[in-house]
Amino acid sequence: MTDLNKNEFLNRVVFVTGAASGIGHAQAIAFLEAGAKVFGVDIQKDFLPFFSKYGDHFKGFSGDVSKKETCLKAVEVCLSHFGQVDILLNTAGKLDDYKPLLETDDNLWQEILTTNLNSIYYLTKAVLPTLIKTKGTVINMCSIASLVAGGGGISYTVSKHAIAGFTKQLALDYAEKIHVVGIAPGAIQTPMNAADFAGTGEMAAWVADETPVKRWAQAVEVADLTLFLASDKARYMQGNIIPIDGGWLLK
Secondary structure, three states: OOOOOOOOOOOOEEEOOOOOOOHHHHHHHHHHHEEEEEEEEEEEOHHHHHHHHHHEEEEEOOOOOOHHHHHHHHHHHHHHHHHOEEEEEEOOOOOOOOOOOOHHHHHHHHHHHHHHHHHHHHHHHHHHHHHHHHOOEEEEOOOOOOOOOOOOOOOHHHHHHHHHHHHHHHHHHOOOOOEEEEEEEEEEEEEHHHHHHHHOOOOHHHHHOOOOOOOOOEHHHHHHHHHHHOOOHOOOOOOOOEEEEEOHHOO
């Protein structure tokens, strides 16, 4: 963990999507270990028992955040249980198998944009009134695919570019009221990219070789960055998209 005020996140309420696995899971644990209360959301239904050891500091909710009614209900349950939201982590997302335009059908296009983009729109809009009251923070999970092509197929790249735009416009519109930043990970080893490690792992090896530091990162590294960005030390950062990519964007 970065050298933060050890009491900074005590009694703060963190709302995180994608809490069942990968980066969202690592973020939930990092904030719980830092003393925060966490409301974790995921479409998976079997992730709640893992967090039972955190007692009343964790509240889970299972649902599809690409649907408006799910987002509204999740926020309602969170506010009923914890009374506020101080930090919103829009982390849930989905890859598109790196498919170019002619291999992308309408269903895949809609699925990726709905999952990655609509979820952030619905959820942030629902949480924003309480975030304004708490002068809270929104951290959106962008991607190197928010900044350059090649981090996914056309659906994923378009959705992540849109999230970067959403982050910047939200940050500008509410700059005096809330704190807004984005994180742009590169090669992070999570269940979302398990296919890269399948078989002989040739794709994973290629990605590591193409990354200047010659390795994949682990989700906890992104979680540690999230802790810093959510801290008071980062409040002057507004609308920035922060890469954590092992030097990928240097090329």
